[in-house]
Amino acid sequence: PELDDEFARAATEFDTLEELRADLDRRLREELEAELDAQFRENAVDALVEASTVELPAEIVDRRAAELWTGMARSLDARGISTETYLTMTGQASEEVVERLRAEAARAVGREVVLEAVADQLGLEVGDEELEAFVREQAAQAEEDPDETVGRMREHGAWERLRGDLRLRKALDEVAGGVKRIPVDLAAAREKLWTPEKEKQASGMNIWTPGSEEARTQ
Template identity: 45%
Template sequence: MPGGVTTATRELSDSRVRVEVEVASEALEHELGSAARSIGRDLKIPGFRKGKVPPEVVLQRVGRDAVLDEAVRRALPGWYEQAVSDAGIAAVGDPHLDLAELPQKGAPLQFTIEVAVRPEAKLGTYKGLEVGRREPAGSPEEIDRELEGLRDSVASLENVDRAAQKGDFAVIDFTGTVDGEPFEGGEARGYLLELGSGRLVEGFEEQLEGASAGEDREVRVAFPEDYRAEALAGKEAVFEVSIKEVKEKRLPELDDDFATEAAGFDTLDELRADIEEKLRAEREREIEAEFREAVVDAAAEAAKIEIGHDLVHAKAHEMWAGTRRRLEQQGIPPERYLEISGKTEEELVKEAEPDAERALRRESVLAAIIEAEGIEVTDDDLLESLRQATAAGGVKPPSDEELTKALDRARSQGRDDALREDIAMRRAVDLLVEHAKPIPVEQAQAREKLWTPEKEGQERSEQIWTPGSSTG
C-alpha cells in the first residue's frame, strides 16, 4: 500500500482514543486507478475487449464518485491498519469510523477513528516471582489405560454363535421409512455396528441386543427435535433390520508378543517404559504451558491495571470475531455454531468476558515489560519467525527471497507491527519465566488464601469495573 497517510491522536475517557486520519490526494488517486482497473475487467463496453477497458473510460462510464466510493471501501481497512500502526496504539475491538464525505479531485481524504485501546500497566514486582508449578507425576493406572487403548486398537472381531449383547459388533442390512416413505441415508448394506456405541439414533442399538445372526427385526425410533437433518427432526421412523453376523471383540494378551506385534518392542516392559516416557513428556509440555501463564498472571496481579467493563466487552467481541473467522476457515457457518450451542452471539460474548479481562491484563503487563526491558524485534527476527511458522506448517522451506517478499507484504498490509509485538511478548514471557521461582502448587494455593489489604482493594476495584466476573 502506498504511503501518504498521516495521523493525529487525541486521548478520550474510558481507555478510548480518537485518531484523525488524512490520506494524501496522490495515495487516493492511486487507489482510484486500482479500483477502475478492477471494475474494467468485468465491464462490457462496445469497442473494447472484455477485461481491456482503460481506467479513464471506466471513470467516464461509471462515474468518478461511484469508482471513488468503491476505491475507498477497498482501501479503508488498509488505511485503518496503517493509521493505528502510525499512531502507536493497541486497538481493542471494533472501531467507529466517521467518513464525512468523499473529496473532490486533488483534495485529500479525511476521516476519524474512535476505538478502545489497551490500558497501560504500572508495573509492580515482575522478576523473582514465586509461582506454583506441578510436578509431572504419573501413575501405573495411566500406563494401563494407554495399554488398554492400544489393545483395543489391534483387537480382532470373531463371529460368535449366540445372541448379540452390548459391546458386540453386528453386521446388518437395514431400510428405514418415515410415514411409510424411504428417506436419504436410511438404507445400508453390510453395515458394521458396535452395540452400545451410540453411533445411530437413540434406541436403535438397544433394540438389536438379543438378536442372532439370520434374524430380522423391526426397529422403531424417534429422531430428536434438534437432529442435524431438519426434514427428519422430531419424526418417528421404522427400520427393517436383517442381522447378518454377530461378532465379538477379542483382545490380545498383554505379553511380549503383543508388545512386538502392536508397537515393535521386544518386551512388554520396554513398551510400558516407552509409554511412561511419552506421558511424562506430554505432562511436561502441559505443565510448562500452565507455568508460563501463571507467571504472567502473577506479574499482572502485582501490577496496577485499570480496566473498565466497556473495554472488557470490546475485547470479548474481538475474541468472538476471531472465533467466527476460524469457524469460516473450517467451513462451519457461525450461525450453525450458535444453533448447536443454543446461545446467541451476545450470550457467548458475555460468557467470554472473564477470559477477555484476563487477556487484557496479560497483554498490558507484557507490553509494559517490553518497554521497561527495552525488548526490540529486528527484521531478521521477523524473517526467522516467518521461517519457523512455515516449517511448522509442514510445507517446503521458503527461500530467503520468498521470506523477504512475505515480510514486505505484511508490512504493506500494516501487519508487521502485530508480528513484532507477538515476538516481543513471547520474549517478555521468556524473561518472566527465566527469573521466576517455581514453588509447590500447595504452597502457592495456601498463599492465595491469605488476606492482605492490597487484595481487598483489588477485589473492590474488580467489583466496580467488572461486576460478577471472574478473573481466575
C-alpha cells in the first residue's frame, strides 16, 4: 500500500500521514532521550565508584555473580537452550562467561555500596506514605488493583526491598544532579556523556565519595 493519508487512517489512529510521521518522530525522540538519560545516570554513579576508596567484599561479589549465572541459565532454559549449547554457539568457555558475569556483579555491587553511602550521608529515607503512593501508582498504570498489589507486596516481603530500591534511586538522583550535562555531539567527541561539576551546586551540595577525608571525620 502507498504511504498516504488513506493508509494512515486505515492502519493507525491518525487521519493524515503527516500526523503519523510527527507521532513517530516524537516517540523516537522520547526513546533517545530516555536512553541518553539512563546512560548519563550510569556514568555519573560509575565515576563516583571509581573516585571512592571502598573495597568490595569478594564474597558479596561472588554471590551476585552466582545469581547472574543462575538467572542466565534459567533464561536460556526457558528458551530450550542449555548452557553447554549456549557456550558452543557463542564460542565462549565457561570461565570467560564467569569472568564477564563477575565483572558485571562487581560493577552492580559497587554502585549499590556507593549509593547506600550517599543515602546515609544525606539522610535519605523513603516513608510509608511515599512507598505506598509509588506502589499504587505503578499498580494503576499496570491496570492492577492497588489494594491487592499493596497487600501482596507486604505479604511476600517485597515491601522493604522496594523501599531500599527507592532509597537508592533517590541517592542516584542526587548524584546525577551533582554533575554537569554537556551536548551530545561534544560528549561523543570526548567519549563521555558528562563532566564532573567542580563547583558547589546552587543547593550547596558537594559530591562526596565514600572513603574521602570528609567521610572519615563523620
